Amino acid sequence: MNKNITVILGDGIGPEVTQQSVKILNAVADQFGHKFTYDYQLMGAIAIDKTGNPLPDETIASCLKTDAVLFGAIGDPKYDNDPNAKVRPEQGLLKIRKELNLFTNIRPITIYPTLSHLSPLKNEKLQGVDFLIYRELTGGIYFGKKSKSEDGNSASDDCTYSSFEIERVAKLAFEAAQKRQKHLTLVDKANVLETSRLWRKVVQKMAASYPDVTVDYLFVDNAAMQIIINPAQFDVVLTENMFGDIISDEASVLSGSLGLLPSASIGDKTALFEPIHGSYPQAAGKDIANPLASILSAALLLDYFNLTEEANLVRNAVAWTLEKGFVSKDIDPVNNYSTNTIGDLIKDFIENKI
Amino acid sequence: MNKNITVILGDGIGPEVTQQSVKILNAVADQFGHKFTYDYQLMGAIAIDKTGNPLPDETIASCLKTDAVLFGAIGDPKYDNDPNAKVRPEQGLLKIRKELNLFTNIRPITIYPTLSHLSPLKNEKLQGVDFLIYRELTGGIYFGKKSKSEDGNSASDDCTYSSFEIERVAKLAFEAAQKRQKHLTLVDKANVLETSRLWRKVVQKMAASYPDVTVDYLFVDNAAMQIIINPAQFDVVLTENMFGDIISDEASVLSGSLGLLPSASIGDKTALFEPIHGSYPQAAGKDIANPLASILSAALLLDYFNLTEEANLVRNAVAWTLEKGFVSKDIDPVNNYSTNTIGDLIKDFIENKI
Ligand SMILES: [Mg+2]
Numbered sequence: 001m002n003k004n005i006t007v008i009l010g011d012g013i014g015p016e017v018t019q020q021s022v023k024i025l026n027a028v029a030d031q032f033g034h035k036f037t038y039d040y041q042l043m044g045a046i047a048i049d050k051t052g053n054p055l056p057d058e059t060i061a062s063c064l065k066t067d068a069v070l071f072g073a074i075g076d077p078k079y080d081n082d083p084n085a086k087v088r089p090e091q092g093l094l095k096i097r098k099e100l101n102l103f104t105n106i107r108p109i110t111i112y113p114t115l116s117h118l119s120p121l122k123n124e125k126l127q128g129v130d131f132l133i134y135r136e137l138t139g140g141i142y143f144g145k146k147s148k149s150e151d152g153n154s155a156s157d158d159c160t161y162s163s164f165e166i167e168r169v170a171k172l173a174f175e176a177a178q179k180r181q182k183h184l185t186l187v188d189k190a191n192v193l194e195t196s197r198l199w200r201k202v203v204q205k206m207a208a209s210y211p212d213v214t215v216d217y218l219f220v221d222n223a224a225m226q227i228i229i230n231p232a233q234f235d236v237v238l239t240e241n242m243f244g245d246i247i248s249d250e251a252s253v254l255s256g257s258l259g260l261l262p263s264a265s266i267g268d269k270t271a272l273f274e275p276i277h278g279s280y281p282q283a284a285g286k287d288i289a290n291p292l293a294s295i296l297s298a299a300l301l302l303d304y305f306n307l308t309e310e311a312n313l314v315r316n317a318v319a320w321t322l323e324k325g326f327v328s329k330d331i332d333p334v335n336n337y338s339t340n341t342i343g344d345l346i347k348d349f350i351e352n353k354i
Numbered sequence: 355m356n357k358n359i360t361v362i363l364g365d366g367i368g369p370e371v372t373q374q375s376v377k378i379l380n381a382v383a384d385q386f387g388h389k390f391t392y393d394y395q396l397m398g399a400i401a402i403d404k405t406g407n408p409l410p411d412e413t414i415a416s417c418l419k420t421d422a423v424l425f426g427a428i429g430d431p432k433y434d435n436d437p438n439a440k441v442r443p444e445q446g447l448l449k450i451r452k453e454l455n456l457f458t459n460i461r462p463i464t465i466y467p468t469l470s471h472l473s474p475l476k477n478e479k480l481q482g483v484d485f486l487i488y489r490e491l492t493g494g495i496y497f498g499k500k501s502k503s504e505d506g507n508s509a510s511d512d513c514t515y516s517s518f519e520i521e522r523v524a525k526l527a528f529e530a531a532q533k534r535q536k537h538l539t540l541v542d543k544a545n546v547l548e549t550s551r552l553w554r555k556v557v558q559k560m561a562a563s564y565p566d567v568t569v570d571y572l573f574v575d576n577a578a579m580q581i582i583i584n585p586a587q588f589d590v591v592l593t594e595n596m597f598g599d600i601i602s603d604e605a606s607v608l609s610g611s612l613g614l615l616p617s618a619s620i621g622d623k624t625a626l627f628e629p630i631h632g633s634y635p636q637a638a639g640k641d642i643a644n645p646l647a648s649i650l651s652a653a654l655l656l657d658y659f660n661l662t663e664e665a666n667l668v669r670n671a672v673a674w675t676l677e678k679g680f681v682s683k684d685i686d687p688v689n690n691y692s693t694n695t696i697g698d699l700i701k702d703f704i705e706n707k708i
């Protein structure tokens with residue numbers, strides 16, 4: 001398989017973790033006879049420094065014609081601390097999401113038994129936890145009409161959804177459920193909100209086309225409880241933008257380390273893969289960052305290319321490093337390995353050298 | 355002190371748990387020389403059965419002229435399972451909230467060390483957890499304008515807040531913080547929502563009048579994480595209606611038992627005190643229900659009357675029963691005590707007989 005991948009290293013630890021992912025993708029390509037061609041592009045603080053623009057046109061053009069985008073992290077404190085800064089690194093990410101119309105965000109929640117001591121939850125709650133959150137990413141109250149009264153004493157936000165917006169993300173979630181445990185949970189507040197009732201109506205109607213998928217419904221307040229008291233009940237969770245923001249961040253703490261969590265954002269044209277962690281500038285250039293969230297994002301990219309065996313091999317390699325204790329400083333402050341060494345070990349595992 | 359209390363026993367386990375609370379309030383009155391006069395009124399399924407109305411006018415009239423309302427629980431499966439039921443028990447509760455204009459809901463989150471094995475969180479996360487959530491209860495998106503397009507393919511919900519609505523709940527939260535650790539956390543999404551920016555503006559302005567209170571701000575998605583990874587950081591949490599619904603339910607699982615959680619709802623006229631648990635019809639009449647959420651709601655009622663010493667004595671008595679293992683079946687399925695016995699033990703503790 002020949003594929004083009006636009007690589008955006010970004011800021012802070014973005015370059016060093018993303019370089020490990022490229023190393024892994026190359027090892028996968030060698031082992032399985034694929035050819036991945038990389039087009040390196042700028043975004044974020046580094047793009048401002050070099051071009052004055054957090055998202056240069058060339059980056060957009062590359063992303064629009066590529067097969068997938070692998071992205072590192074964005075943000076630099078020198079812009080955060082300058083209230084007069086006219087352009088900010090984060091604008092680059094918001095703009096690329098818009099350009100690519102990334103309407104679905106996917107976050108896998110996976111537990112690694114050897115890290116269960118880092119989780120805030122008791123070990124028995126973590127048994128069998130393995131789910132995906134499908135969050136609608138371009139609609140709802142975050143993108144609704146905002147208004148403020150003239151005297152400044154009243155404000156409002158509008159939350160609107162159309163059947164079309166719900167269908168396209170729900171389709172992806174149903175398809176994901178079909179490949180997994182065939183269980184989809186819609187999180188809404190249909191006892192109160194009109195938009196939630198539309199979500200429920202659309203999903204109920206679509207369910208007829210996926211007879212192999214069991215669909216259930218949870219109110220968002222109950223979901224916020226269930227994620228803590230019984231997270232193993234979930235397979236694929238589907239929800240609107242704001243509820244997805246809240247419950248995916250809540251669920252992200254279960255694994256015990258944000259350094260492990262990848263994400264995929266799917267649009268009409270190109271999909272983008274990135275760790276959920278930030279640019280962590282304090283660690284940049286020190287070869288101490290955890291590369292696993294980026295490497296697991298690369299695994300999601302392989303899934304997206306339907307290279308399931310390859311993606312699973314990468315995930316197995318990651319699980320193996322965790323089991324063997326080949327972990328970065330954020331996971332074990334005493335016995336730890338460098339970013340680059342962890343990348344090499346995963347590469348060796350993929351190449352059957354270990 | 356002479357006070358009138360309207361008692362609404364309600365449905366399911368409501369009567370038996372609320373009767374324990376009345377027993378405790380009487381013990382407190384005897385010990386401290388107060389006089390509480392009770393006016394028993396109907397609401398819920400029992401009110402439908404007896405009068406055809408889930409909230410009879412007589413109940414409303416009593417609640418409007420009383421000093422406080424102590425309420426049990428609402429709901430009966432015979433109405434849930436009847437799709438033709440024209441009136442439902444729950445309508446009574448919604449209507450009384452409206453009649454009393456209960457604009458603030460308060461939920462204390464308290465951890466009892468002897469129950470930490472029931473919490474989904476690791477023990478070390480529970481150390482020092484003791485906070486109050488102040489949730490705005492009559493505004494925001496739950497009560498906003500709802501609309502649906504004619505073809506049914508689009509729906510919207512409006513979220514509106516006025517400075518006035520924010521000020522009255524924020525005032526109560528600031529005052530509570532002054533009596534506690536002097537730390538108020540506003541939970542909002544001010545980086546995205548116009549209403550959240552109004553909340554932040556109003557609270558920032560009010561903060562000047564409470565110089566002894568430290569105010570900080572958390573985005574709701576981050577708050578959903580912090581409640582799990584570091585719940586001990588909170589003292590008083592203030593938030594809007596929907597965020598409060600989500601995070602107060604999330605926080606309610608920390609203690610390990612919903613049977614322990616009281617609530618207060620404050621309005622212009624009268625305040626209402628109730629356990630957060632439901633009517634639990636399977637347990638009704640068996641003398642096995644946990645009376646602690648109701649008894650702790652009675653403690654909040656004493657707080658509301660500014661009877662702080664009395665309220666603390668009730669809370670100490672509750673903590674003592676938990677320490678000594680005088681617990682109901684939901685807490686310990688093997689060695690447990692009846693609803694009535696637990697009430698008696700707390701009464702004896704208050705009367706210095708133990
Ligand atoms: Mg978030």
Ligand SMILES: [Mg+2]
Binds near residue numbers: 221222599600603
């Ligand atoms: Mg709720």
